[in-house]
Amino acid sequence: MTSAPPLRVWLYSALLATSITALVTLQYWSPWRKPDHAVADHTREFLDAPADGKVRVLGLGSSLLWAATPPGLTPAALPGIDWMRMTKPGTGVGYLEPSLDLIDRHPPDVLIVEENILLQDPDNVIMDQLRQNFISASKGLVFQLTGNARLAPPQAYVALLDQRESFACATVPSHIRRREMLKNAAAIQLIFNDAIVNLQLTERLQRLAQRDVHIVLLELRRAELVEQMIAPEKHRWLLQLRQALPPGSHIRYLRSPIYAQQDLHCDGSHMNAAGARLFSPWWQAQLQQLRDGR
Structure with a gap:
């Protein structure tokens, strides 16, 4: 019979697990988290700059x-508008939260909120983030110890990369791309099926609208096949969103077009360079309407 490991081995293991958890928790809560504050500083710079009319x-x-729109517009491209967008991977507010605090204090004329930001996991969001951070940290530790490439942690978020570079699509063969698109659509179905509306954020947007800020809820639609697959789940969630944040004089809902052309998306969701070029005239027309409406 194999003897049990000595007690000190269990103690060391428990200490290691506790240390990793504490490190991840500190990383989550610490005031020096780079993405949050790099994004917030960039938002502050944009909002504090003179409007010049x-x-x-x-x-x-x-x-x-990020994939669909440019980081900024030169004056020659669209006169009379200062445009900037801040983005993050995945759904929910995440590290855009500090920017919302700045917006409360110094709001823009128009705030465009892409609807994925209004999704909230019904589970405890903080604990879910800690679980993900713990998994990443654990994989990173094992990767360093073993060199197993399959356990390599994902690349860290590069602060403000979306301000400097276009969204980069992974190069995937066409026969694999369709399979991945279907897997992506199935994952999105689950997200919309289980998701609830972030009511704290909708209440915040209502208060901004009462202060004469024009709020635009933007639905960026995916490839036609993906939209067809996720339609029932997405429709239910959009109804919840409209109930929580009804349209009005300062709250508007906007849907992007669905294009019949194929191969405009990397994965059925994110536009590639060709998709962004096709999207650009429609997008500039919407910004012009927002400018003229002010």
Whole structure:
């Protein structure tokens, strides 16, 4: 019979697990988390700059907004508008939260919120983030010890990369791309099926609308096949969103077009360079309407 490991081995293991958990928790709560404050500082710089008579339009969104829109517009491209958008991977507010505090104090003329930001996991969001951070930290430790490439942690978020570079699609063969697109659609179905609306954020947007800020809820639609697959779940969630944040004089819902052309998305969700070029005229027309409406 194999003897049990000595007590000190269990104690060392428990100490190691506790240390990793404490490190991850500190990383989550610490005031020096780089993405949060790099994004917030960039938002502050945009909002504090002199308007010079221009309509200031700020966008908050997921990586779908990064893939579809430019980080800024030169004066020659769209006169009378100052445009900037801040994005993050995945759904929910995440590290855009400090930017919302700045927006409360110094709001733009128009705030565009891509609807993925309004999704909230019904589970405890903080604990879910800690679980993900713990998994990443654990994988990173094992990767360093073993060199197993399958356990390599994901690349860290590069602060403000979306301000400097276009969204980069992974190069995937066409026969694999369709399979991945279907897997992506199934995952999105689950997200919309289980998701609830972030009521704290909708209440915040209502207060901004009462202060004469124009709020635009932007639905960036995915590839036609994906939209067809996720339609029932997404429709239910959008109904919940409209109930929580009804349209009005300062709250508007906006849907992007669905294009019949194929191969405009990396994964059925994020636009590639060709998709962004096709999207650009429609997007500039919407910004012009927002400018003229002010």
